[in-house]
Amino acid sequence: MADKKATREALGDELTALGAVREDLVVLTADLADATRVEYFRHKYPERFIECGIAEGNMIGVAAGLAASGKVAVASSFAMFAAGRAFEQIRNSVGYTELNVKITATHAGVSVGEDGASHQCNEDIALMRTIPGMTVINPADYTEARAALRAAVEMQGPCYLRFGRSAVPDMSAEDANYSFEIGKGRVLSEGKDVTVIASGITVGMALEAKELLKADGIDAEIINIHTIKPLDKELVCASARKTGCVVTAEEHNVIGGLGSAVAEALSEGCPTVMRRVGVQDVWGASGSAGELLDHYGISASNIAAVAKEALAAKKG
Amino acid sequence: MDIKKKQELSEIARRIRIGVVESTNAAGCGHPGGSLSIADVLAWLYFGGEMNVDPKDPRKEDRDRLVLSKGHAAPGLYSALALRGFFPKEDLYTLRKLGSHLQGHPNMHKTPGIDMSTGSLGQGISAACGMAEAAKLDGKDYRVYAILGDGESQEGQVWEAAMFAAHYKLDNLCAILDLNGLQIDGKVSDVMNLEPVDKKFAAFGWHVFTCDAHDLDSVEKAFADARAAKGAPSVIISRSVKGKGVSFMENNAGWHGKATKPEEFEKAMAELNAEVHNG
Numbered sequence: 001m002a003d004k005k006a007t008r009e010a011l012g013d014e015l016t017a018l019g020a021v022r023e024d025l026v027v028l029t030a031d032l033a034d035a036t037r038v039e040y041f042r043h044k045y046p047e048r049f050i051e052c053g054i055a056e057g058n059m060i061g062v063a064a065g066l067a068a069s070g071k072v073a074v075a076s077s078f079a080m081f082a083a084g085r086a087f088e089q090i091r092n093s094v095g096y097t098e099l100n101v102k103i104t105a106t107h108a109g110v111s112v113g114e115d116g117a118s119h120q121c122n123e124d125i126a127l128m129r130t131i132p133g134m135t136v137i138n139p140a141d142y143t144e145a146r147a148a149l150r151a152a153v154e155m156q157g158p159c160y161l162r163f164g165r166s167a168v169p170d171m172s173a174e175d176a177n178y179s180f181e182i183g184k185g186r187v188l189s190e191g192k193d194v195t196v197i198a199s200g201i202t203v204g205m206a207l208e209a210k211e212l213l214k215a216d217g218i219d220a221e222i223i224n225i226h227t228i229k230p231l232d233k234e235l236v237c238a239s240a241r242k243t244g245c246v247v248t249a250e251e252h253n254v255i256g257g258l259g260s261a262v263a264e265a266l267s268e269g270c271p272t273v274m275r276r277v278g279v280q281d282v283w284g285a286s287g288s289a290g291e292l293l294d295h296y297g298i299s300a301s302n303i304a305a306v307a308k309e310a311l312a313a314k315k316g
Numbered sequence: 317m318d319i320k321k322k323q324e325l326s327e328i329a330r331r332i333r334i335g336v337v338e339s340t341n342a343a344g345c346g347h348p349g350g351s352l353s354i355a356d357v358l359a360w361l362y363f364g365g366e367m368n369v370d371p372k373d374p375r376k377e378d379r380d381r382l383v384l385s386k387g388h389a390a391p392g393l394y395s396a397l398a399l400r401g402f403f404p405k406e407d408l409y410t411l412r413k414l415g416s417h418l419q420g421h422p423n424m425h426k427t428p429g430i431d432m433s434t435g436s437l438g439q440g441i442s443a444a445c446g447m448a449e450a451a452k453l454d455g456k457d458y459r460v461y462a463i464l465g466d467g468e469s470q471e472g473q474v475w476e477a478a479m480f481a482a483h484y485k486l487d488n489l490c491a492i493l494d495l496n497g498l499q500i501d502g503k504v505s506d507v508m509n510l511e512p513v514d515k516k517f518a519a520f521g522w523h524v525f526t527c528d529a530h531d532l533d534s535v536e537k538a539f540a541d542a543r544a545a546k547g548a549p550s551v552i553i554s555r556s557v558k559g560k561g562v563s564f565m566e567n568n569a570g571w572h573g574k575a576t577k578p579e580e581f582e583k584a585m586a587e588l589n590a591e592v593h594n595g
Contacts, residue, residue, distance in 0.1 A: 026453070050449065053483075058442045058476035065446020068424070068432055070377075071453075073446070089473070092436040093443055097424060 002141075002169040007200075008106040010145030011163050012037030015074060017146075018153055019045045025153065026066050028075045030056045036076045036106045036163075056081045060089035060101070067099035072153055075101060079108035079162060083124035094158045095131040102152050103128075106163040108138075109251035110279065110296055111201060111289040113165070120284030126256020128160040129229040135159040135182060136229040138258075140203035143172035144226060147180035155182060162200060164251075166289045169204050185232035187239070191221035194307045194314075195239040195246045199225045199258045201298075202249035202277070208300035209249075213307055220307060228258055233265040240272040245314040247275045247307045251298050254278040275310045277303050317536050321364075325532050328399060329359040330591050333561045335395025335408050337584045340575040343412040346420070349571040351392030353496040353529065353556035354463060358396040360535045361461060368458065371401035374428040380458050381431040381447050385440025385474075386465035386494065387421040388573070394418050394427070402429035438471030440464075441491060445481050448489040448549075459543075462491045467499030470508045475520070481549040482521030489549040490542045491522075494529065496558035498569040517551045529556035562587055 019025055019041055028050045033039040042049040050066075052059035056077055063073035075082065082105040083090070094101045105124060112120045128136045137152065137159065139145035145163060152159040172178045188203070189210055198206035203224045213220045221239055225232065240246050246266060248259040259276030266272045279296050293299055297306075317325075332355040340346035361367050367380040384393050391411060398405045403417070410416035417426040421435025431447070434440040444462035451458050468474065481489050493513065501507045510516075514524045523545040527538035535554070542550035558572070559565025562584040576584055 026450075048453070050484075052480060053476075055473075055476035055479070057438075057473045058445070058480055061439050061442020061473065061477065062446035062449065062480065065383075065432070065443035065448075066450045067446070068443065069381075069447050069450030069454075071450055088436060089439055089442075092433070093439045097433045 002171050002174050004167040005142040005170050006165060006167045007139055007142060007145040007163040008037045008165060010142045011076070011104055011106060011149065012040035014146040014149040015041040016044050018150065019048065022072060022153060024070060024072050026050060026071045026073050028052055028059050028063050028073065030054055030059045030077050030081065032077055036104070038076045056086040057089045060086045061093050063101045064093040064097060064099050067101045068097070073101045074104055076104045076106070078119060079105035079121035079124040080119055083127045083160065084121055087127050091131050095134055098133055098157050100156060101158055103160045104149070104163065105160065107165045108162045109164065109201065110284045110292040110298070111164055111166045111251060113289040113292060114286050116286040117284035122253040122279045122284065123256065124162060125228055125252050125258065126260070129261065133157060134229065135227065137182065137227050138162040138200040139226050140200055140224055141168055141172050142170040143178065144180060148226060151180060151182050164201050166201070168201055171204060171207070183227045183230045183232060185235040186224045187221065187235070188224050189222040191219040191243065193219045193243055194311050195221045195223060195243045196249060196303060196307060197223045197225050197236065197246060197258065197262055198249045199228060201251050205298070205300040205303055206249055209303035209307065212300060212304040218307065218311065225258060228261050231261050231265055233269055236262055236265050237269040240266055240270050245273040245310040247277060247303065247310050249277040249298070249303045251293070252278055253281055255281055273310055273314045275306045277306050317533055322532050325359045325364055328363045329356045330588060331399055332358055332392060332395045334585070334588050335398060335405070336391045337562065337576065337581065337588065339391050339394065339408040339411040341581045342409045343575060345575050346391050346412060347388040347573045348391065348575065349498070349558040349565055350386060350465060350494065350496060351389045352560045352562065352565065353558045354389055354392050354494050355560065356530050356532060357492055357535060357554055358392055360532065360539065362396045362400045364536065366539055367461065369429070371429065374402060378456060378458050381444070381460045383432040383440040383444040383460070383462045384422055384434055385444070385462050386437065386468050387434030387440065389463070390420065390422050393422065397429040403427070437465070437468040438473035441474055441477040444489060445477050445486060448481070448486040449484060451488050452486070458488070460489050462489070464491055464493045466493060466495045466497065466504050466510055466513070469493065469510055469513065478517065478520040478522065485547055486549045487546045491549065491551040493551055493553050494556055495553055496556045498558045498567070498572065500569065500572050502569050514553055521548055523548050523550040524553065525550060526553045526555065529554040530560055561591070
């Protein structure tokens with residue numbers, strides 16, 4: 001079993017590493033330096049760290065102004081207060097301006113846990129992907145999160161990156177062939193009966209679901225879509241053509257996120273039977289991360305169950 | 317200010333106003349009222365020696381920046397930029413038309429001389445803070461100007477930015493609050509009172525200066541005082557008349573966001589053209 005680490009740890013670690021080679025990197029927080037782990041960067045590079053206080057809208061605007069003056073500005077907060085509260089600032093001051101601002105949002109989804117629904121952002125990917133030119137990345141594990149952040153800082157223009165609070169297995173660290181490219185999905189395990197497309201925390205679950213399905217004689221293909229926008233439509237459609245049915249799995253409302261993005265690609269490119277695992281348009285609640293994920297059906301067992309449904313629907 | 321310079325700047329302000337009326341008239345829409353109220357301040361900024369800008373090199377690194385936080389006053393800024401030579405004056409007639417670089421609200425990628433895309437109120441001042449902070453980080457001495465509206469200052473983000481600028485002692489930031497007293501729904505004091513706005517900014521830790529927006533000597537002094545003030549950002553409370561220069565637009569909230577009809581256009585132009593002969 002791979003070591004477990006939260007992707008937010010990657011945010012802090014990789015920013016600190018990038019700080020050494022990118023003098024133009026400036027990091028901003030809105031009173032959440034510790035929880036988002038950007039504290040690590042502040043510790044090493046206090047002169048390039050800007051505390052904005054609890055004022056996310058202003059933080060995004062300040063980041064835009066820094067970027068307009070030649071900086072790579074990394075604005076950090078919880079997903080709820082970055083994508084949610086500051087949506088319009090991101091849209092107008094970062095998206096429309098095409099500025100080099102990276103929005104790094106931690107504590108996304110129900111796995112925030114005990115804080116409850118007010119802090120569990122299940123809408124951020126939907127919001128961010130409607131902004132023209134916005135790249136949206138949801139890394140699966142620590143190693144991928146570091147690679148994603150590195151790529152985001154290297155690319156020109158706005159990018160939204162989603163990080164989780166809970167520790168997840170660092171599968172990519174054990175993959176000798178691991179490579180990361182924005183917009184390129186990764187086939188983690190080939191199969192012929194059903195395609196499971198996962199993103200972020202659900203990638204590990206999808207791999208577990210593969211084993212559960214194998215026990216029932218079902219050969220699932222597992223794909224990691226770390227970049228939700230631009231979506232790797234080619235890969236999605238190629239796999240859908242091969243297996244004839246698709247299940248998406250996400251820690252996000254099934255409206256507007258990965259499931260929607262895949263549904264759009266499939267319905268236009270290669271109509272295929274599909275099912276969506278995720279938060280079924282309901283509110284979050286307090287509880288432990290593990291309990292909540294199970295409660296909302298974001299689990300290996302539910303992915304396997306839904307995959308069987310999809311398979312049955314295909315056979316019709 | 318000597319008389320010659322004052323006459324020159326008055327003439328520039330008059331031509332900025334003509335550009336506002338002509339461009340919004342050609343567009344059939346737009347925001348003349350709040351553009352006319354800042355015409356003299358724009359004349360000072362771009363022609364009075366206040367701002368270090370170069371129309372031949374609009375993005376030069378050490379330039380002073382201007383963020384029109386009240387982005388709807390774009391016709392005023394476009395008119396000033398055209399006069400300063402950032403783009404041909406004829407472009408003003410394409411305002412708000414499909415394919416024009418002169419968008420309804422400023423776009424930094426389309427129009428030379430625009431430092432930040434604005435339009436959604438309250439956001440420009442934050443971007444100006446970021447620019448001022450970048451100058452501090454890089455040890456550069458350029459100044460950043462942000463023009464705020466009084467109605468705009470009802471946005472909470474303005475005060476988030478006000479806290480930020482004071483906290484980081486951004487004395488290279490100069491905000492100009494165009495206090496014309498009117499917003500779409502009526503008088504600012506009736507819609508949502510902003511006063512005492514000077515005390516509010518002072519309480520937030522800013523240097524506060526006041527000027528008569530239509531008296532160039534007063535404008536000059538306020539900007540000189542702001543430039544000399546160190547250790548904290550400056551705000552110039554610029555007491556203005558919305559629609560200034562066109563009698564029927566003055567102090568009339570109805571002219572916030574509409575263009576002239578043909579007979580109104582003729583009257584406005586006659587008044588602005590008469591001003592030169594009288595002045």
